[in-house]
Amino acid sequence: MTEPLVKVQDLQVHFPIQVHFLSREKPVVHALNGVDVEIDRGDAFCLVGESGCGKTTLGRTIMGLVRPTVGEISYDGERISGLRDQALLPYRRRMQMIFQNPYASLNPRMTVQQTLEEPLRFHKSELSDAEVREHTENVMVSVGNDPGWGSRYPHEFSGGQRQRISIARALMVDPEFIVADEPVSALDVSIQAQVLNLLMKVRKERQLTYLFITHDLSVVQHFGTRVAVMYLGTVCEMTTPKTLFATPRHPYSQLLLSAIPKLGRKTFVPVKVPGEVPSPIDLPSGCVFHGRCRFANERCKSQVPELKNYSGAQVACHAVEEDRL
Amino acid sequence: MALLEVRDLEVEFAMRGARLKALRGVSFDLDAGDRLGIVGESGAGKSMAAYAILNLISEPGRISAGSIAFDGRVLNTLPAEEMRKVRGDRIAMIFQDPMMTLNPVLTVGAQMVECLKTHRTISDGEARALSVQKLREVAIPSPDARFDSYPHELSGGLRQRVVIAIALLLDPAVIIADEPTTALDVTIQAEIMGLMLDLCETRGVSLILITHDIAVVSETTQRMLVMYAGRVVEQGETRGIIARPSHPYTRGLLQALPQRNKPGAELNQIPGSMPTLAELPPGCAFHPRCAYADDTCSGGVPALRTLGKRLVACHHAERLK
Numbered sequence: 001m002t003e004p005l006v007k008v009q010d011l012q013v014h015f016p017i018q019v020h021f022l023s024r025e026k027p028v029v030h031a032l033n034g035v036d037v038e039i040d041r042g043d044a045f046c047l048v049g050e051s052g053c054g055k056t057t058l059g060r061t062i063m064g065l066v067r068p069t070v071g072e073i074s075y076d077g078e079r080i081s082g083l084r085d086q087a088l089l090p091y092r093r094r095m096q097m098i099f100q101n102p103y104a105s106l107n108p109r110m111t112v113q114q115t116l117e118e119p120l121r122f123h124k125s126e127l128s129d130a131e132v133r134e135h136t137e138n139v140m141v142s143v144g145n146d147p148g149w150g151s152r153y154p155h156e157f158s159g160g161q162r163q164r165i166s167i168a169r170a171l172m173v174d175p176e177f178i179v180a181d182e183p184v185s186a187l188d189v190s191i192q193a194q195v196l197n198l199l200m201k202v203r204k205e206r207q208l209t210y211l212f213i214t215h216d217l218s219v220v221q222h223f224g225t226r227v228a229v230m231y232l233g234t235v236c237e238m239t240t241p242k243t244l245f246a247t248p249r250h251p252y253s254q255l256l257l258s259a260i261p262k263l264g265r266k267t268f269v270p271v272k273v274p275g276e277v278p279s280p281i282d283l284p285s286g287c288v289f290h291g292r293c294r295f296a297n298e299r300c301k302s303q304v305p306e307l308k309n310y311s312g313a314q315v316a317c318h319a320v321e322e323d324r325l
Numbered sequence: 326m327a328l329l330e331v332r333d334l335e336v337e338f339a340m341r342g343a344r345l346k347a348l349r350g351v352s353f354d355l356d357a358g359d360r361l362g363i364v365g366e367s368g369a370g371k372s373m374a375a376y377a378i379l380n381l382i383s384e385p386g387r388i389s390a391g392s393i394a395f396d397g398r399v400l401n402t403l404p405a406e407e408m409r410k411v412r413g414d415r416i417a418m419i420f421q422d423p424m425m426t427l428n429p430v431l432t433v434g435a436q437m438v439e440c441l442k443t444h445r446t447i448s449d450g451e452a453r454a455l456s457v458q459k460l461r462e463v464a465i466p467s468p469d470a471r472f473d474s475y476p477h478e479l480s481g482g483l484r485q486r487v488v489i490a491i492a493l494l495l496d497p498a499v500i501i502a503d504e505p506t507t508a509l510d511v512t513i514q515a516e517i518m519g520l521m522l523d524l525c526e527t528r529g530v531s532l533i534l535i536t537h538d539i540a541v542v543s544e545t546t547q548r549m550l551v552m553y554a555g556r557v558v559e560q561g562e563t564r565g566i567i568a569r570p571s572h573p574y575t576r577g578l579l580q581a582l583p584q585r586n587k588p589g590a591e592l593n594q595i596p597g598s599m600p601t602l603a604e605l606p607p608g609c610a611f612h613p614r615c616a617y618a619d620d621t622c623s624g625g626v627p628a629l630r631t632l633g634k635r636l637v638a639c640h641h642a643e644r645l646k
């Protein structure tokens with residue numbers, strides 16, 4: 001087997017948070033609690049899971065924007081976690097990130113043209129002005145943008161239009177790995193189709209690898225080659241989208257799939273999840289999902305389940321291991 | 326008379342000497358308990374319509390025609406002070422960008438308490454208790470601790486839920502929700518939509534839901550508007566429109582859904598892209614991208630006309646049957 005492009009080992013990220021200044025507590029948010037993930041070259045690796053479970057944090061840590069509390073990250077066989085900015089520089093061009101919030105990720109004082117040219121002038125300073133302009137125009141057209149937008153500023157665009165500008169910016173420097181954080185959730189489905197088609201095309205043509213964070217499971221099913229389901233800072237299931245949709249094994253995966261809204265379903269089916277919402281500030285003992293799980297027993301309350309192999313999937317669940325589902 | 330009546334709403338932007346119409350002729354009624362979905366091309370004017378209803382269009386834009394009446398009062402001519410009272414209190418808006426609501430230098434709790442104290446006579450203790458309760462209702466873990474969090478300490482979805490909690494704080498009669506659940510996973514989305522539907526059914530709250538998620542619109546709304554390039558192109562019962570769209574744009578939209586395509590295959594997409602407002606094509610704005618287009622389409626703007634139980638703005642809508 002060849003080396004995975006991205007390898008995440010036992011990653012933990014904790015954020016200290018503020019509380020009332022009179023309080024003596026020093027709470028931390030356990031955003032990631034021992035995540036192991038391998039992303040192969042050419043994968044469209046999808047990350048799904050409860051909002052707040054650490055998906056963005058995982059993406060940002062891989063990109064070197066957040067320091068791991070524990071654990072390490074390798075890229076193309078080299079350890080990159082803990083590298084200094086200077087040593088990280090060569091990786092910065094090879095890895096790009098499309099940020100979750102299209103409102104915050106564009107510099108309001110730069111025109112669209114300046115925003116797009118910036119990474120190119122930084123990483124590929126050998127290009128002539130004409131080449132830069134031509135490249136910008138091609139990328140703009142390829143993501144369905146009007147090249148005439150160049151002279152305008154971010155506030156003149158709708159949410160979806162801004163998202164397409166950030167996608168164009170990520171593609172400007174021909175990266176080999178892209179962390180795409182909810183890249184299509186601000187887009188209407190016809191532009192979503194354009195952007196997904198484009199991302200699939202460049203993946204095939206240039207062997208591009210994606211870490212694709214999304215809440216839209218129909219996109220995962222369509223686009224993904226691998227998928228990891230996360231809950232409260234841990235991976236609970238990792239497999240192919242096909243296997244996940246055919247036979248979700250982890251109780252949280254099952255819950256997630258049951259909540260997918262269905263086109264043409266006439267009524268809204270409320271999802272009833274038992275128990276209190278667990279918190280990354282006050283992490284539950286044992287399995288992080290036990291308080292909401294129908295299958296939880298004493299072992300689940302005390303012992304953290306590890307990711308184990310079952311034909312075609314890795315699952316972290318005692319009930320699956322004990323064949324109680 | 327309906328609770329909220331929007332008539333021929335038009336919004337204009339003065340840009341580089343030209344006047345651009347970001348919204349042209351949007352009309353609908355909303356009664357207590359009604360749920361209306363708005364979908365459409367990104368940049369079509371959905372958020373603009375929401376801002377216009379709340380009189381939030383600012384320079385260089387303005388409402389150039391039409392009227393908005395709420396509870397018998399015309400909103401678009403209301404003095405700013407009166408409008409501020411309606412906004413937030415009777416009509417609540419959940420903005421697409423959570424940071425439009427959240428102040429980055431204040432904690433979540435400080436903002437909620439301030440909001441309550443502006444509109445109600447309430448003690449600090451009561452305001453805190455009520456705020457924490459609303460945070461719990463929108464499924465925020467450790468609501469007591471989150472009360473003291475700053476917006477940048479929250480994930481995208483937590484921020485979105487805080488904004489929803491703020492919108493629900495004053496028990497509004499109408500909620501305008503602009504992409505309220507895009508940053509949320511489907512289980513929490515289901516919980517929050519369940520909460521909003523419950524408010525509609527038990528307390529007669531009316532909901533305008535702007536979203537790209539057609540499956541959510543299909544499950545939660547009774548009527549819907551489909552927008553393209555600033556206009557409503559199709560309007561009517563949600564179920565009927567999704568089962569059998571009458572406008573070529575709506576049809577293209579539905580065919581682009583991953584659920585309606587083979588996994589891994591190229592997705593059906595509508596050819597081309599939406600024109601910029603400055604360069605709207607003559608006739609039907611959709612005609613350069615439309616498989617049904619002919620000379621009639623480039624010749625004249627199709628009126629929004631009645632077809633069965635629906636309104637459609639297409640010269641050839643009958644052909645889609």
Ligand SMILES: Nc1ncnc2c1ncn2[C@@H]1O[C@H](COP(=O)(O)OP(=O)(O)OP(=O)(O)O)[C@@H](O)[C@H]1O
Nearest residue numbers: 015031051052053054055056057478479480481482
């Ligand atoms: N800078 C920070 N300071 C404190 N807490 C943080 C910070 N960044 C993230 N967190 C917390 O870490 C947890 C994980 O956040 P993250 O943004 O990774 O979630 P996510 O899975 O991307 O969620 P979403 O789907 O809502 O975007 C959340 O509880 C969040 O509030």
Ligand SMILES: Nc1ncnc2c1ncn2[C@@H]1O[C@H](COP(=O)(O)OP(=O)(O)OP(=O)(O)O)[C@@H](O)[C@H]1O
Nearest residue numbers: 156157158159160161347367368369370371372373
């Ligand atoms: N301040 C502004 N100046 C000029 N044009 C603007 C301004 N704000 C918005 N627009 C334009 O008005 C149109 C409508 O924007 P709006 O935000 O309502 O779109 P939307 O339908 O909500 O799109 P999305 O689904 O992407 O959020 C867009 O074409 C946008 O470019």
Ligand code: SF4
Nearest residue numbers: 609612615622639640
């Ligand atoms: S009016 Fe013509 S161009 Fe416009 S949608 Fe109908 S058929 Fe297509």
Ligand SMILES: [Mg+2]
Nearest residue numbers: 055056100481
């Ligand atoms: Mg996130």
Ligand SMILES: [Mg+2]
Nearest residue numbers: 158159372421
């Ligand atoms: Mg919008």
